[in-house]
Amino acid sequence: xxxxLLETRNLTKAFGQKTGxxxxxxxxxxxxxxxxxxxxxxxxxxxGESGSGKSTLGRxxxxxxxxxxxxxxxxGVNHKARSLQGWKxxxxxxxxxxxxxxxxxxxxxxxGEQISEGLLVHHFAxxxxxxxxxxxxxxxxGLSSAMMSRYPHQMSGGxxxxxxxxxxxxxxxxxxxxxxxxxxxxxxxxxxxxxxxRDLWQQRDLAYVFITHDLRVVRHVVDRIAxxxxxxxxxxxxxxxxxxxxxxxxxxxxxxxxxxMDPTIRNIQPPINGELDPGKIAGxxxxxxxxxxxxxxxxxxxPLLRDVAGQRVACHRAEEFPRSVQMGKEVx
Amino acid sequence: xxxxxTVQDLVVEVPGRNIKILNGVSFSLDAGQTxxxxxxxxxxxxxxCYAIGNMLPRGLGQAGGSISFGSGESGxxxxxxxxxxxxxxxxxxxxxxxxxxxxxxxxxxxxxxGNDARLEAMRLLERVGIDNAKSRLGAYPHQxxxxxxxxxxxxxxxxxxxQLLIADEPxxxxxxTMQAQILYLLExxxxxxxxxxxxxxxxxxxxxxxxxxxxVMYCGKIVExxxxxxxxxNPSHPYARALIxxxxxxxxxxxxxxxxxxxxxxxxxxxxQGCYYNPRCPRAAGECFKRFPPLAPVAQAHNVxxxxxVAA
Numbered sequence: 001x002x003x004x005l006l007e008t009r010n011l012t013k014a015f016g017q018k019t020g021x022x023x024x025x026x027x028x029x030x031x032x033x034x035x036x037x038x039x040x041x042x043x044x045x046x047x048g049e050s051g052s053g054k055s056t057l058g059r060x061x062x063x064x065x066x067x068x069x070x071x072x073x074x075x076g077v078n079h080k081a082r083s084l085q086g087w088k089x090x091x092x093x094x095x096x097x098x099x100x101x102x103x104x105x106x107x108x109x110x111x112g113e114q115i116s117e118g119l120l121v122h123h124f125a126x127x128x129x130x131x132x133x134x135x136x137x138x139x140x141x142g143l144s145s146a147m148m149s150r151y152p153h154q155m156s157g158g159x160x161x162x163x164x165x166x167x168x169x170x171x172x173x174x175x176x177x178x179x180x181x182x183x184x185x186x187x188x189x190x191x192x193x194x195x196x197x198r199d200l201w202q203q204r205d206l207a208y209v210f211i212t213h214d215l216r217v218v219r220h221v222v223d224r225i226a227x228x229x230x231x232x233x234x235x236x237x238x239x240x241x242x243x244x245x246x247x248x249x250x251x252x253x254x255x256x257x258x259x260x261m262d263p264t265i266r267n268i269q270p271p272i273n274g275e276l277d278p279g280k281i282a283g284x285x286x287x288x289x290x291x292x293x294x295x296x297x298x299x300x301x302x303p304l305l306r307d308v309a310g311q312r313v314a315c316h317r318a319e320e321f322p323r324s325v326q327m328g329k330e331v332x
Numbered sequence: 333x334x335x336x337x338t339v340q341d342l343v344v345e346v347p348g349r350n351i352k353i354l355n356g357v358s359f360s361l362d363a364g365q366t367x368x369x370x371x372x373x374x375x376x377x378x379x380x381c382y383a384i385g386n387m388l389p390r391g392l393g394q395a396g397g398s399i400s401f402g403s404g405e406s407g408x409x410x411x412x413x414x415x416x417x418x419x420x421x422x423x424x425x426x427x428x429x430x431x432x433x434x435x436x437x438x439x440x441x442x443x444x445x446g447n448d449a450r451l452e453a454m455r456l457l458e459r460v461g462i463d464n465a466k467s468r469l470g471a472y473p474h475q476x477x478x479x480x481x482x483x484x485x486x487x488x489x490x491x492x493x494x495q496l497l498i499a500d501e502p503x504x505x506x507x508x509t510m511q512a513q514i515l516y517l518l519e520x521x522x523x524x525x526x527x528x529x530x531x532x533x534x535x536x537x538x539x540x541x542x543x544x545x546x547x548v549m550y551c552g553k554i555v556e557x558x559x560x561x562x563x564x565x566n567p568s569h570p571y572a573r574a575l576i577x578x579x580x581x582x583x584x585x586x587x588x589x590x591x592x593x594x595x596x597x598x599x600x601x602x603x604x605q606g607c608y609y610n611p612r613c614p615r616a617a618g619e620c621f622k623r624f625p626p627l628a629p630v631a632q633a634h635n636v637x638x639x640x641x642v643a644a
Contacts, residue, residue: 215582243584273513
């Protein structure tokens, strides 16, 4: 096998939180010791609650924030070893799509100008040629080229997100990071964008990192999933096997929390209570304070990612959970 | 169950311009019942809530129809209505403490003051699942997470002892785990207090979980209303069916990707002739392009505004 497109080794990012005047800042790990590999044309989903470090991981991968520790390799090149020229090349080969398309677009530029801007900045095409390519790109994301002269405020939310996707793909990148790219859209438009992402992936040589808190959507976009809790990956594996047999109690709780479309399922206890609290990590498993299955060992020994039936799970009791997740019955 | 609320042909429009945000909305709600309103953004779900709560944004007026409470006879009293919103953190005043917020509500609705108000505020906070209620009374909204602020909003709503709670996308801004907790809390509170609930959501899963009956809205009109099992399992309006098909499935055995609805919601100042859904509808033909279909029964308590409803 050739080298992976993207690899992170022992990736850690810590933030200092001020607790008071002159007080020593408290260290919060937004991501800690993350080892990920992503091959070309692979689609990886990253899920977790807000504050789990998903977005920080996305920013680290794209080099938008430097890691505290650890290394990131893209196409075999370490981020730390990149020259200015190297970063320029990296920027051509990766891109980012964020949640709110209205704030991602420049209100004073037409759609055509914004999509073709990348080509001009990198001197890939003349103004006329770049305009033509932008029009073709717009067509690929399902918008008519008549939109080229419009401004963002003249479009609907779904159309704007298509424009942002067109802009992200105009340089023909190898990796696109989607950070909650469909979360703000209505279900019908969300389904359109999901279909678009599936089509674009078929047509192009693309890898996705799809960051979301929406467990319904992610399943239809990615091949592999990583579940994060307080900066750590607690479970990762093939999307199909993780949804069929989630092995980590946190993954199970997330899946059991999604409201089912069955109107007979009612009055059921939430699978886990409380919310993620970075102040509570003491030692041991970070999920222990909320875990209904925690045992004594979980308090003393932090579980490491290990192989369990083809998935990688960080839980001491990973083998003990039954196959399917049942709503309302995930409480020990 | 006695009738709590009857909305008849409600019209809300932008004065001076011929834009009808709500265009003949009719439904009713019994005491203790839960109604779910579903639809895409801009369909008028929230505006229906604002109209019922008598809090339409400035510049908008009720141009027609009626909202009546109780049995509808003159002299029947307006029930107490409380409302919670999508973004709890921006609904709370950042300069007041949680305690002040709850205690003023308790004074207004129950004439409680001083220590009585304080104790009741603590009891409410504990009821909605906030620990250390005593010390939390002095906290400000920015010290709470979104989920906790939504609990505070619910406690504040409970201070009014409402007969009707209107929840406008109460869990949309929250994580799934918090959503499950808030939905369970609403279920418990409903059982305890017997209040009626109107829940607005674009997530059919939330509606399926909470509602007894549901209404699907499109461009300011109700296009289908039925008991929730009917809407979810056997929708008649092509739009209701399409909305359900575009919900991504979470069942590991179901690999069908979500089916998008083609096109987009028309603008309210540029509505198509006839049925507003006709440009996106696979079943549109003939009459659909001439007149908007009236809401007509297809089964018991199941009404659909469509000339060509999907058969059961």
